[in-house]
Amino acid sequence: MISVFPWFWAVILLLVLALLSSSFRIFREYERGVIFNLGRFWKVKGPGLVLIIPGIQQVVRVDLRTVVLEVPSQDVISRDNVSVKVNAVVYLRVIDAEKAVIEVVDYLDATSQLAQTMLRSVLGKHQLDEMLAERETLNLDIQQALDAQTGSWGIKVSNVEIKQVDLTESMIRAIARQAEAERERRAKVIHAEGELQASEKLFQAAKVLAQEPQAILLRYLETLTVIGADKNTTVVFPLPMDLVAPLLKRIAPSND
Structure with missing residues (x-):
């Protein structure tokens, strides 16, 4: 019986050390931790060293850096009934870590799907000549439309760039x-x-x-x-x- 006690205290010590190590979180300058108390939102902490209570508090790590999101090629029909394929890139970042975690399941996927819809919707209101010659204006229109929707998710869309407008061979010859x-x-x-x-x-x-x-x-x-x-x-x-x-x-x- 006497030999059991050292092993018991060793296990207890290991459990205490594991508990203490899991109580500390280190967040970099561009990271924030969204902390929940028994499932309810408590506060956003970071950067630096953050102490949490294991088993009671949970932490979701959020990256605040700008993310480059590529929008897949979309089939767009212009206002003058010309079918083109358009792809673009979206530059976005999290400005409110609480909303980015609570208001949307996956803000990157949600923004990607929304960008595809906005790309078809905005470009469909313009003629082909405007798509080819006025990209800066169209980029601004898409960025403003996206930013108005993603603001409630704590996401800021800083820029949208149309990468390429692909035309059919017959349309190239007509142009x-x-x-x-x-x-x-x-x-x-x-x-x-x-x-x-x-x-x-x-x-x-x-x-x-x-x-x-x-x-x-x-x-x-x-x-x-x-x-x-x-x-x-x-x-x-x-x-x-x-x-x-x-x-x-x-x-x-x-x-x-």
């Missing part, structure tokens, strides 16, 4: 044809504007030349000089009668 038509339209408009400016300048030049008829003759002579410099064998250059007539009048009296 290419549209871009080509747009380039041709711009080229024609630029050409027409150039013709208009040239005609305006010619009109102004004609008004200046009309004020002095001799200037027209000088212009014709200059043109002849330019043509003669090209080493052409035959040059046909018509002269208007209003330029030739003054010369004929001067020549006529001398023949008499």
